């Protein structure tokens with residue numbers, strides 16, 4: 563299977579803060595991965611390296627067959643058109659209606675306005691916001707705004723969706739609802755990477771995890787995560803882990 567993302571010997575350092583030390587992994591296309599790790603572990607930095615907002619200090623990051631280092635600044639907009647980006651803060655244009663926000667990526671691609679608005683309507687219906695197409699953006703709930711952001715991110719059929727803590731500002735019910743939308747996209751053949759510091763959300767789905775730990779990345783398969791109770795592990799101090807580990811109840 564083709565790799566849509568690959569990192570080889572990636573190191574990332576900001577002045578004196580070392581975020582990644584020798585990270586190597588690749589993701590096959592048409593896959594769904596959660597990106598997990600505590601706050602400050604490097605989730606946003608990793609995603610930025612994937613969408614060309616940040617270069618690693620050393621090492622190779624390739625996305626969609628392109629080495630990010632080889633992209634010029636002027637190549638970035640065209641490259642990003644293959645991507646659907648969703649952020650913690652949904653970054654909607656406040657004086658645009660939801661419909662206009664969702665249609666924008668098509669307008670930028672010079673799709674005619676009628677066609678763009680028809681497609682935007684369909685996308686808003688898909689995310690469950692029929693009837694909210696012209697509601698002022700500030701009157702929508704956080705969960706509704708995020709669903710507008712998802713509709714906008716995917717209206718132009720991206721190959722890869724990168725979402726940086728999209729569920730951080732919504733309750734669990736809305737978080738699951740959003741993740742089910744990402745799941746539908748994955749099932750339709752799009753590659754999806756969703757960052758979350760909340761591993762219990764990842765545990766609710768049968769997808770692997772890119773787990774950042776101690777400047778490194780570990781790919782955790784869903785079966786392993788569930789069987790080991792690794793979520794609970796995050797709450798444990800070091801000595802409790804050692805005891806559990808010696809009893810063979812967990813496997814690190």
Ligand SMILES: Nc1ncnc2c1ncn2[C@@H]1O[C@H](COP(=O)(O)OP(=O)(O)O)[C@@H](O)[C@H]1O
Nearest residue numbers: 576579581599600601602603604605606607608
């Ligand atoms: N532009 C930057 N300059 C200096 N340090 C940064 C910068 N961006 C992130 N960091 C640091 O890198 C580490 C990882 O940050 P980040 O990628 O935002 O983590 P996360 O998204 O997992 O919370 C943190 O220690 C953060 O302070």
Ligand SMILES: [Mg+2]
Nearest residue numbers: 605606607727
């Ligand atoms: Mg972050």
